[in-house]
Amino acid sequence: MGGLFASLLASFYTTLGERILFFIYGKGRKIYKKESIWNKILTKPSHCRKCNTNISPLFLTPIIGGLLTKGRCNTCNTKFSYYYSITEFLFFILFIINLYFLNNILFSVIFSFFIGHIIISMITDYNKFILDYENLPFILFFGVLSIYTLNGSLPGWDNLYVGLGFFITFFLVVFVYPTGMGMGDVFYISIYSFLVGHPLWIFFLNTAYILALLSSVLTLKKNEKFLKKKIPMGFYYGIAVIITYIIKIYFKIEY
Ligand SMILES: [Zn+2]
Numbered sequence: 001m002g003g004l005f006a007s008l009l010a011s012f013y014t015t016l017g018e019r020i021l022f023f024i025y026g027k028g029r030k031i032y033k034k035e036s037i038w039n040k041i042l043t044k045p046s047h048c049r050k051c052n053t054n055i056s057p058l059f060l061t062p063i064i065g066g067l068l069t070k071g072r073c074n075t076c077n078t079k080f081s082y083y084y085s086i087t088e089f090l091f092f093i094l095f096i097i098n099l100y101f102l103n104n105i106l107f108s109v110i111f112s113f114f115i116g117h118i119i120i121s122m123i124t125d126y127n128k129f130i131l132d133y134e135n136l137p138f139i140l141f142f143g144v145l146s147i148y149t150l151n152g153s154l155p156g157w158d159n160l161y162v163g164l165g166f167f168i169t170f171f172l173v174v175f176v177y178p179t180g181m182g183m184g185d186v187f188y189i190s191i192y193s194f195l196v197g198h199p200l201w202i203f204f205l206n207t208a209y210i211l212a213l214l215s216s217v218l219t220l221k222k223n224e225k226f227l228k229k230k231i232p233m234g235f236y237y238g239i240a241v242i243i244t245y246i247i248k249i250y251f252k253i254e255y
Contacts, residue, residue, distance in 0.1 A: 002095050002096070002099055002105065002108060002109070003092040003093075003095050003096045004062065004092070005095070005109075005112070006091040006092055006094065006095035006108075006112040007062035007063055007088040007089070007091050007092040008062055009091060009112050009113065009116050010062070010087045010088040010090070010091035010092075010112075010116065010119070011060070011062055011084065011088055012116070013116035013117070013119045013120055014083075014084055014087055014119060014123065015046065016041070016120055017119060017120040017121075017122075017123030017124060018123060019041045019044075020041065020120065020124060020132065021123065021124055021127055021128055021130075023037050023040060023041050024037065024041075025124075025128055025130060026128075028040075046060055048073040048075065048076060048078060049078070050073065050076050050078040051073060051075050051076035051078070053073065053074070053075040053076070055069075055073075056074070059074070062088045062092070063085055063088045063089050063092060064085075065085070066080060066082060066084055066085035067085065087119065091112060091115070091116075094111070094112070094115070094246075095108050095111075095112055097249075098111060098249065101249075101253045102150075102249065102252060102253060104149065104150070106149045107146065107149035107150050110142055110145045110146050110149055111142075111146050111150075111245070113138075113142045114139070114142035114143055114145075114146045114245075115242055115245075117135055117138045117139045117142060118139060118238045118241060118242060119238070120132070120135055121135055121139070121188065121234050121238055122234065122235045122238035122239070124234075125232045125233070125234030125235045125238075126232045126234075126235040129230065129232055129234075130184070131182070131184030131185065131187075131188050131234045132184075133184070133187070136187060136188070136191060139191060139195075140191055140195075143191070143195040144195070146195075146245070147195065150248065150249070150252060151252075155194065155195070155197060156197070158197055158198045159194050159195070159197040159198070160194065161198075162193050162194060162196075162197055162198050162201045163190050163191065163193055163194025164190075165193075166189055166190045166193040166194075166201070167186065167187075167190035170185065170186040170189055170190065171186050173186075174186055181233060184234065185233050185234060185237075188234055188237055189208075189233075189237055192204065192237055192240075192241040193205070195241065196241065196244045196245070196248070200244050200247065200248065203244055203247065204240050204241060204244040205240075207239075207240040207243055207244065208233070208236045208237050208239070208240035209236070211236045211239055211240065212231050212233060212236040215236075216229055216231055
């Protein structure tokens with residue numbers, strides 16, 4: 001039941017991330033009135049982006065729904081991405097592992113919400129280089145609660161020092177070299193490093209930049225200059241913070 005709940009949550013958050021892009025930053029902004037946008041974002045039934053047909057409940061089944069539709073819209077045959085099913089499956093597996101090895105249902109639930117909000121930031125940054133400030137309080141809230149339910153204590157002074165150190169360093173970087181990254185990146189990396197604390201911030205930072213470097217090199221097109229390539233760092237910070245938390249969980253299980 002818990003795994004099912006987590007995969008439903010994954011489905012909710014991936015949809016939410018895409019709807020924020022469409023309704024707040026994309027074409028949807030012009031179609032609907034400002035007051036009704038959040039209402040539309042949260043209540044419009046799942047539908048095909050192309051032909052607007054609602055998706056039948058059977059195909060909304062987490063994880064296997066995507067396989068049942070054979071990855072296509074039943075009406076207009078538009079292809080759906082398999083990444084919905086993959087994300088739902090990852091949430092499912094993470095929940096089961098957390099519950100089985102930690103025997104901590106509260107943490108398992110809160111951690112699912114936490115990575116849900118990280119997924120939103122990853123989707124918006126990857127597609128449009130947007131890191132929502134509105135999402136930050138949720139990340140902070142569920143991140144702190146995850147630490148509390150995992151360790152039984154709130155983040156300490158060392159977390160605060162790490163977060164502040166990151167904030168000052170990256171703020172100066174943006175100040176000196178403003179085209180490199182935005183203030184959104186500064187806030188996100190500071191909050192993530194605050195949440196992972198000392199000494200895991202070293203692992204977090206390295207993972208984010210190694211992943212960004214590797215995938216930028218691998219996806220570099222011909223005639224594209226590496227130093228000119230725009231990199232969605234918020235996306236890589238997101239992956240890195242999730243991996244770092246998985247390491248935290250592993251230490252908890254092992255020691
Ligand atoms: Zn369709």
